[in-house]
Structures are given as structure tokens and as C-alpha cells.
Amino acid sequence: MSNKWKVSFFAVLLVFVLAACSDTDGGGGSADSVTLQLGHALTEGTPASDLLEEMATEVEEQTEGRVTFDIYPNSQLGSETEMLEQVQLGSMEAAAIMVGSMQALDTRMAIEDLPYMWKDIEHAREAYKGAFGDYLADIMAEQDMTKIGYLEWGYRHITNNRGPIVEPEDLEGLNIRVAETKLRVDAFEQLGALPTVMAFSEVYGALQQGAIDAQENPLANTLLPKFYEVQDYLSLTGHFYNTIMLIVSTDVWDSISEEDQEIILAETERIQDEVTVMNDEQEETYIQELIDNGMQVNDDVNTDAFREAMMPVYDKWEKEVFGEEMMDIYREASGW
Numbered sequence: 245m246s247n248k249w250k251v252s253f254f255a256v257l258l259v260f261v262l263a264a265c266s267d268t269d270g271g272g273g274s275a276d277s278v279t280l281q282l283g284h285a286l287t288e289g290t291p292a293s294d295l296l297e298e299m300a301t302e303v304e305e306q307t308e309g310r311v312t313f314d315i316y317p318n319s320q321l322g323s324e325t326e327m328l329e330q331v332q333l334g335s336m337e338a339a340a341i342m343v344g345s346m347q348a349l350d351t352r353m354a355i356e357d358l359p360y361m362w363k364d365i366e367h368a369r370e371a372y373k374g375a376f377g378d379y380l381a382d383i384m385a386e387q388d389m390t391k392i393g394y395l396e397w398g399y400r401h402i403t404n405n406r407g408p409i410v411e412p413e414d415l416e417g418l419n420i421r422v423a424e425t426k427l428r429v430d431a432f433e434q435l436g437a438l439p440t441v442m443a444f445s446e447v448y449g450a451l452q453q454g455a456i457d458a459q460e461n462p463l464a465n466t467l468l469p470k471f472y473e474v475q476d477y478l479s480l481t482g483h484f485y486n487t488i489m490l491i492v493s494t495d496v497w498d499s500i501s502e503e504d505q506e507i508i509l510a511e512t513e514r515i516q517d518e519v520t521v522m523n524d525e526q527e528e529t530y531i532q533e534l535i536d537n538g539m540q541v542n543d544d545v546n547t548d549a550f551r552e553a554m555m556p557v558y559d560k561w562e563k564e565v566f567g568e569e570m571m572d573i574y575r576e577a578s579g580w
Contacts, residue, residue, distance in 0.1 A: 278500060280492060281314045283321035283330070284340035285444065290464040291522035292395045292488060293317050295515040296340060306507045311500060313338070323443060324348075325424065331389060331493050338492045342397060343380060344425050346489065349387050351565050353380065355574060357427035358558060359483050360551035363579030368485050369396065369520055371577035379573050380489065389491040393512030396519050397462055397486035402479050403471055404458030405451075408542040409479035412436075412553040420458040421447050427561060428484070434554045451475060462486065463530035472537040480531075480543040483550060 282300075286293040300313035321327055321336065324345035330336035332349075346353035355361075362368035371377060372394045381391035402409050404418060416436035422428045424441050432439040440456055444465075450456045451474040459471065466478065490512055497505070535541055562571045 277310045277312070278337075278496065279312045279314055280337040280496065281316070281321075282338040282340065283316045283319075283327045283336055284488070285319045285324050285327075285342070286317055286340065286397075286488070287465055287468045288317050289468055291519050291526065292340075292397060295395065295519050295522075296490075299511045299515050302511050303508055306511075307504045311504050311508065319445060323424075331491065332387065334493065334495075336493075337496045338490070340395065340488045340490050342423075343487050343489050344428070344484075345423065346384065347425060347427075350383050352383055352567075352570060354425055354427045354561070355380075355566055355570065356486065357425050357431065357484060358561070358574075359431045359554040360547065361574065361578060362485055365399075365485070367577060367579035368487075371574075372487055374577060375573050376577045379570060384489065384491060385494070388494040390494045390497040391489055392492055392497075392508055393490040393516050395488040395490065395516060396523055397488050398464070398523055399482040400460045400462055400484040400486060401466070402458055402460045402481045402483070403466055403475040403477060403539070404479075405474075405476050406457060408477055408540065408544075409481060410542065410544055411546050412550050418458050419456045420460060421450065421456045422460065427557060430557050430560070431483075431554050434556055435550075447471075448474060460484075463527060463534070467530050467533055470537075472534050472539045476538075476540060478531075478534055478539045478541045479545055480541070481545050481550065482547065483554075 282296070284293070284296065286296070296315060296317075300315055304312045321330065324339075324341045325348040327336060327339045328341060328346065328349055331339050343353055343356040362371070377394060384391055402415075402420070404420070406418060407414070409415060412435045415432070417438060419438045419440055420432060421442045422432060422439045423444070429439045429441065442450060442456070447456075447459050448469055448471065451459065451471065459466075459475070460481070460483070461471075466472070466475075500508070531541055562568065566574075
């Protein structure tokens with residue numbers, strides 16, 4: 245072989261070697277960098293929102309810039325339903341969405357809106373780490389969305405301007421804002437309340453104008469939007485427990501190397517644990533700040549009576565939506 249042909253042969257060989265190296269990046273995806281636009285409806289300054297920002301910083305640093313998150317909080321990219329649609333259409337790569345809101349894609353995700361579904365917070369937290377959380381993730385996988393973690397949003401409590409809520413009958417005739425979920429509407433109607441579906445961004449104005457009497461949210465989402473300016477009473481009803489699912493478009497997730505996927509999963513697992521600690525630490529602080537800002541707070545709620553009064557929704561939704569298999573997985577984890 246002449247020197248000329250030797251040079252050509254080795255040049256071609258080098259091209260093949262370099263091409264092969266570019267395809268072996270330590271995982272199943274591309275070595276190219278990827279930016280994930282992630283939207284959520286969480287209020288800035290809450291533990292869950294702050295930890296998402298922290299996770300994004302850590303992932304970018306640990307992947308040396310191969311994976312970055314561009315986060316848009318506080319519904320800047322639309323409602324939770326609209327953000328899910330954007331992920332489906334490919335115009336957004338990731339989102340952090342309340343599990344119950346995902347019923348817009350599959351009605352079974354409404355299961356999180358069952359009232360008083362966990363015996364205590366420990367059972368709730370463990371359920372999302374186990375078979376119950378896996379079942380929900382499998383449902384979203386059918387929508388081409390990969391679950392990468394959960395973040396606790398917490399128990400929801402009722403505020404209103406009529407008086408303390410102690411017994412179920414205290415809600416009779418009360419016009420209360422609820423998120424756009426049919427099960428929540430059904431649950432409150434069981435108590436004789438008048439649930440009104442309304443976007444969160446409209447709640448403060450509606451309370452201020454008297455268009456609605458009450459609202460229900462986790463403590464952080466009552467304090468930070470300053471609902472104490474337009475609400476007099478907070479009753480620690482704890483009627484719903486909410487969790488945020490972090491999802492990434494499956495096509496996008498599959499394009500990320502296994503090495504970088506592991507970094508992302510490790511970071512989401514870390515903040516999943518940290519948010520529960522922060523929520524526990526801040527609960528009393530939130531309550532005290534609401535008291536300091538003029539709210540009257542009561543914790544003598546007859547939760548047993550509330551749960552019993554709202555139980556008819558369990559049978560109805562098991563028969564019509566969830567099915568026995570899903571409910572059995574829930575019941576196994578519930579602690580009841």
C-alpha cells in the first residue's frame with residue numbers, strides 16, 4: 245500500500261472512531277446539551293418552589309452544563325392543564341404539576357382529591373415512594389411523560405369570612421373556591437357547600453369583592469398571596485393532601501444520557517426528602533404569621549365527622565373512575 249493510500253485509509257478510520265466515540269457518552273442518549281423549560285404553578289418563596297431552583301442549579305453544575313433547567317414559576321406559562329398540554333405538544337420539555345390536576349389527561353389521576361385519604365402524613369409520604377406513586381407514574385407514562393420525582397405540597401385548609409369551621413355543617417351554603425377538579429366539587433357538595441371552580445390567579449380579587457366567601461389551600465399558599473388581607477378565619481381542616489409530580493417529556497428524557505439521568509434522579513430524590521423537612525419546620529411559622537396578620541386560627545376541627553360525611557365520593561369514584569385495582573393499591577398504603 246502506497247503512503248498516499250495509507251494516509252487516506254487512516255483518515256477514514258479516524259472518522260469512524262471519532263463518530264463511534266461521539267455515540268458512546270456513558271448512556272442511552274445523545275451527548276449534546278439539552279435545556280428543559282419547566283413550568284409550575286407554585287408560589288415563589290415556598291419550599292417546593294425554592295428547592296426546584298436549587299435542583300436546577302445542582303443538575304447544571306453536576307452535568308457540567310449538559311442539562312439545564314429553565315424554570316418558570318407561578319403559572320407564568322399558563323394553568324397546570326395548559327402546561328401539561330404544552331408538554332404533550334412538545335413546546336415545553338418538563339413541568340411540576342399537582343397530581344390531581346393531571347386528571348385533565350387521565351381521570352384516574354383525580355384520586356389525589358379523595359378527602360382524608362391518608363391516616364397520617366407519614367402514610368401519605370411513604371405511599372408516593374412506593375406502589376401508589378409508581379402506579380400514578382405508570383399512568384402518566386401512557387401520556388409519554390416520565391416521572392422523575394414528587395414534591396410534597398401539603399395539606400389543604402379552609403379560610404373564610406363567616407366564622408370558624410369545626411363541624412361539617414359549618415360549610416353549608418358557603419361559597420368556596422376550588423381548583424378545576426370534579427372530585428373536589430363532589431366532595432364539598434357532600435357537605436352542602438357551594439364550590440366554585442376558579443383559577444388561582446383570580447382568587448384574591450374574588451374574595452376581596454365578595455364574589456366568593458372562602459378558599460382552601462396549603463398554608464404557604466394562604467400566607468404568601470396575603471389572603472389574610474381578605475379572609476378573617478383559618479380552620480385547619482387538612483381535608484386534601486397534595487403532591488406535585490415532576491415530569492419530563494419521555495422523548496426528551498430518552499435523549500439524555502443514563503449518567504445525566506442518574507444525576508437528575510438523585511437530585512429530585514434529595515429535594516423530595518428535603519421538602520418534607522422544610523414543610524414540617526415551617527408549618528408553625530406560617531400559622532403564627534397568619535395570626536400576626538390578623539387571622540383567627542382554629543384547630544378543633546372534627547375531622548372524623550368531615551371524613552364520614554365525605555365518604556360517599558369514595559364509592560362513587562371507585563365504581564365510575566378508579567376501579568378496584570387502583571383503590572386496592574391506595575387502601576394498602578392508606579393506613580386506615
